[in-house]
Amino acid sequence: MTDRTTLPRETSPAETRAERRRLVESVRARRRLLAERGPFEVADRRRLDREARARDRAEARHGKELQRIHEKQVRHERSLTRSLDGLDGKRESRERKALAVLRRESVERALQGTRLTASQVNGIGNGLVRDLAAQGVRTAADFQRVSWGKAPNGKGGEILYIHRTRGRKVHVNGIGEHRGRPLAEWQRQARARAEARAPQELPADQRHRIAEIIEEERVRLQAELEEVPRTAETARAEARQRYEEEVERLAATEREAADEAARRRAEFDRMAEDLLALQAELGAHVDLFGDLGLRDRHARSRALRPLPAVAVIPAPRTPEPAPRPAVDLTKRDTTPGVRPSLGWLVPICFFGLTAVLGPGDDAAAPLWLRITGRLAALAVLAELLRLWIPRRRWRTASPLPSGTGLLATAVFLGLSSASMFADPEYAAGGAPWALAVGSVVLLVGGAACRAGSGKPGGASD
Structure with missing residues (x-):
């Protein structure tokens, strides 16, 4: 930049004022451009927040997909295991049916x-x-x-x-x-x-044929059971590939945005250097030619006022194309990690309605039953929601503690028996007593199961 402060002393006043105005206007122009740095830094900070949320959403989707694959694998393995365990009973059932057909044909x-x-x-x-x-x-x-x-x-x-x-x-x-x-x-x-x-037992050839059919089915089910982990692993690999592709796409977008932000930030830095140089040139011009009047002082004070402090975001790290560590569900046990089913909404809705409407006929029920029934239903509702909601999330998925269903059923039977005892039509019969006994038995069994699941190494279902 040309140093215009070296102008000779004999410069005319008009030229001096023109040069002073030029310097003041240049400082003002740079200040106006630099005033955009604050909104830019705010927008860049929001961009970084959006990118972080996008990465978190990608990871959450990947984790949920892995959770669904894991639950599907567990359900399939359990179904095939039950089928394998029931093959002996299936063979006996087929033999009984074949014998029944043979006897019917003989009788006919x-x-x-x-x-x-x-x-x-x-x-x-x-x-x-x-x-x-x-x-x-x-x-x-x-x-x-x-x-x-x-x-x-x-x-x-x-x-x-x-x-x-x-x-x-x-x-x-x-x-x-x-x-x-x-x-x-x-x-x-x-x-x-x-x-x-009529024959009382199957011939040996028919029994042998049924045994061959059952054995073929056993081999098929065993092959399917061995194939389930491989299928799940393939699905996990595909999910991992989709996740890596999405992370790579997000990383590329982030790199482009980061490069653009760095370019804009460099422009602002150059503008700040130019502004400092112009302010120094303006100060030298003032030292050389002195004050040019009130208007000039007012313009200089506005041009030379300090810039507002702007929190500059440090240059963000360039996102790596490799995916962030995701939740690994492949090494978990087959029992933990399976979310409780949506069927639990049925008792939750029932106890919610009972807490609002009361057990049985609310108009005919005594006051103690209406209050106690609502409190019991509300307590069970709160406990079920406390146990069920966190276990439906993919990050904290796990089955409900053992005995939860027994305890919920015990409370349901207890409320039913209490309402029947309060109703004169049923009070004299044996139904309320049977429900009360069943409620006590289920309550004791559920408490025992809950206590057993609470011990170290206790099972849960």
């Missing part, structure tokens, strides 16, 4: 082979046998039972109907009570003989 074949003849049923001759055959009743398998009913035309009173196995019920003229009972007894005896002759 035996009944179909038992033909109805005049010599087998007392009171039924060849004519009635032909009439029954015309209606589709030839063997013991063709009908199930006999019953009385009104005649189709509504006249003649009640008649005896024969319920066919396949088809509608029929009536044969000449078969009434005295002939219908022997016919039904003949069919019952034929069925009893067929059931007695």
